[in-house]
C-alpha cells in the first residue's frame with residue numbers, strides 16, 4: 001500500500017536553527033520559498049545522508065542550503081550537476097558562483113559538474129546515492145529523463161526531492177501573466193504521481209498546494225518503472241540535440257529492457273522534430289508577448305486613472321499601475337532570456 005507522510009519542517013524540529021544561520025546568505029540567491037527550504041533542510045537533518053546528488057544549480061542557492069545542512073555530518077558530500085556552465089539568466093557569471101563566494105569554507109564538501117546532462121557525469125559520481133534534489137527544467141521531457149538517468153545510481157531507501165511540483169497549478173491563482181507561462185511546467189507534478197515509493201510532503205505550506213515533495217525509493221520504484229517511461233508519451237515542450245538523443249539512449253540501454261527503450265525511441269520519433277521545436281518556441285513567445293501586451297494595456301489604464309483620482313482611490317490605482325508596470329518589466333526580461341537560449 002502506498003503511504004504519504006507529512007514532515008513538520010517549519011517548527012524547530014530536525015535542525016531549523018541551522019537553516020536560520022544562513023538566512024541572509026541565501027536570501028537573494030535561493031529559488032525556493034521559506035517553507036520549501038525548511039522542508040529540504042529538515043529532510044537532510046533528519047536522515048543525515050552521506051552521498052547527495054543535486055540536479056539543477058543555477059546561482060547555487062540550494063547548493064548552499066544543502067552544504068550548510070551537512071556541514072557537521074562526517075563524510076557527507078554534495079555532487080551537483082547543471083546543464084549550463086554559465087548562469088542561465090546572466091551569462092557573465094558561472095553556474096553555482098555563490099558557493100565559492102559566500103561559503104568557501106564548505107567547498108571541500110562539494111563537487112560541481114557543469115556543461116551536460118546527468119548521464120554525462122553520473123559514472124564519475126557512482127552508485128549508493130542516498131539523497132537527491134531534482135530541480136531542472138520543469139517541462140517535459142526534462143526531469144522524466146533526468147530521473148531515469150540517475151535511478152540506477154540510487155540506493156534503496158534514497159530520498160528524492162522534487163522542487164516545483166505544483167508550479168502549473170498554484171500559479172493559476174496569480175492575477176495575470178504567469179498562468180500561461182507556467183502551464184507547461186507540470187513535469188515534477190507528473191513524476192510525483194508516477195514514481196512508486198513512499199511520498200513525503202511538507203506539513204505547513206504557504207502556497208495553495210505543496211510545491212515541493214519527496215519520494216523514498218524502494219523495490220517497487222524499480223519494478224514499476226514503466227509508469228515513468230510512459231510519461232515520455234506526454235507532450236514534449238522542447239527538443240533534444242541529436243548527439244544527446246543517442247547518448248541518452250546508450251545510457252538507458254545499460255539499465256533498462258528493450259520494451260522500455262522502445263518507449264523512449266518512439267517519443268523521440270514523435271516529439272523530437274525541428275518543426276515541433278520551432279512551433280513550441282513560437283507558441284511560448286506568443287503567450288508571453290500577449291501577456292506583456294495585456295499588462296501594458298492595464299498599466300496605461302491605471303496610469304490615467306490614478307492621475308485623475310483622489311484620496312484612497314488614487315493610492316490604490318497608483319499601486320495597480322506600479323504592479324502592472326513591474327509585470328511588463330519582469331515578463332519582458334523573461335522573454336529576452338528565453339530567446340537567448
Ligand SMILES: C[S@@+](CC[C@H](N)C(=O)[O-])C[C@H]1O[C@@H](n2cnc3c(N)ncnc32)[C@H](O)[C@@H]1O
Pocket residue numbers: 029030031032055056057058059060061062063081082083084088095116117118135136137142146
Ligand atoms: C530552477 S534552476 C535551479 C535552482 C536551484 N536548485 C535553487 O533552488 O537555487 C534550474 C537549473 O537547472 C539547469 N538545468 C536545466 N536542465 C537541466 C538538466 N536536464 N540537467 C541539469 N541541469 C539542468 C539550468 O541550467 C538551471 O541552472
